[in-house]
Amino acid sequence: MTLSFFDQFASPSLLGIPLMGIAILIPWVLYPSPSSRWLNNRLLTLQNWLMHQFMRQIFLPMNPAGYKWALILTSLMVFLMTVNLLGLLPYTFTPTTQLSLNLGFAVPLWLATVIVGMRNQPTQALGHLLPEGTPTLLIPVLVIIETISLFIRPLALGVRLTANLTAGHLLIQLIATAAMVLLPLMPSVAILTALVLFLLTLLEVAVAMIQAYVFVLLLSLYLQENV
Template identity: 75%
Template sequence: MALSFFDQFMSPVFLGIPLIVLALILPWFLLSNAPSRWLKNRASALQNGAIANFTHQMFSPVNRAGHKWALLLTSLMAFLFTLNVLGLLPHTFTPTTQLSLNMAMATPLWLATVIIGMRNQPTHALAHLLPEGTPVLLIPVLIIIETISLLIRPLALGVRLTANLTAGHLLIQLIATASFVLTPLMPAVAVSTTILLLMLTLLEVAVAMIQAYVFVLLLCLYLQENV
């Protein structure tokens, strides 16, 4: 059976059970808990320090009312970071390459920020739909444009994460296939292609971390507008 390059992005199923469930549960077992003894190990100290710095940097511009979201968004950051990086290992599946999963995470969180804004400060939330000093003739057009831009935010969140990870994974597979094909034909070119593959893999690790950060950062910006 001929396989396509895009088959790696299909959700695998074993005995009728979608393995995406196991892929979503696995990251939580890899995060270490704080030990009960006084002296902590290096891994736990590094993890706690990174999470504390991230939370402080992310929520410093947010009002105090939005600090209630710190635990949720920090956990989401760690979850996405682990999923994206684990997906770079051989013979693994990256759940965040599925648009349905990314939309399922982006839509409720975006909608929650909108509902909070409409509930706590409806005037301020609706004011974003019409910039100050707009000419009267442009008011209906700008309201429609701003409403569309507001409603398209969850789609942009999900598509951005999906497209960046899918493109990186596909490019790695293409270059790896070229390296295998060129090895018996042109060994020198195959070696240079392999070096390029290693560099691209390092870049993809950075992309995996950055995309998790950008996803949560945009949610923080949406929250900042509504609290």
């Protein structure tokens, strides 16, 4: 029986239990919790240093009013990066290939940034819908265009993450299938294909980390406009 290449993106279940829930909970088990000791071990020290560097990079251009978002954005980045990397392991499931999950992250956080802007600085928040110096005849058209671009932001966040991970997984499976088919027929070409597969896997590791960072970076830019 020939299975579809897209079967790897179907949410699996075992004994009636959806494995997506287990895949979402696993990342929090992999990271050590901070200790109350004065001196931490090497792993905790490295983890804290990476978190500090990430928060410094994200919140450096932001107003102090947005610093309260540091915990949720850092946790989101760590979660997305871990889930994306775990999805590259054999016989695993990547929850972030599901558009519903990505939109579940993107829509509430984007809406929270919009609500913060409308509450704290409504004039500037509404001013983004109409650039300064716009001709009178273009005002209705630009307001409609900017409104559409505002509401399409969460959809773009979710689709970007889903499309990048889905395309990478499909490409890996296609090249792996080609290598297995070519192995008994043309071993030299199969070895070359396996080398390409190895390089593509390294690229997908980088893509998994970069896409998590880009997702959080764009959310921080949306937040920066509203604080």
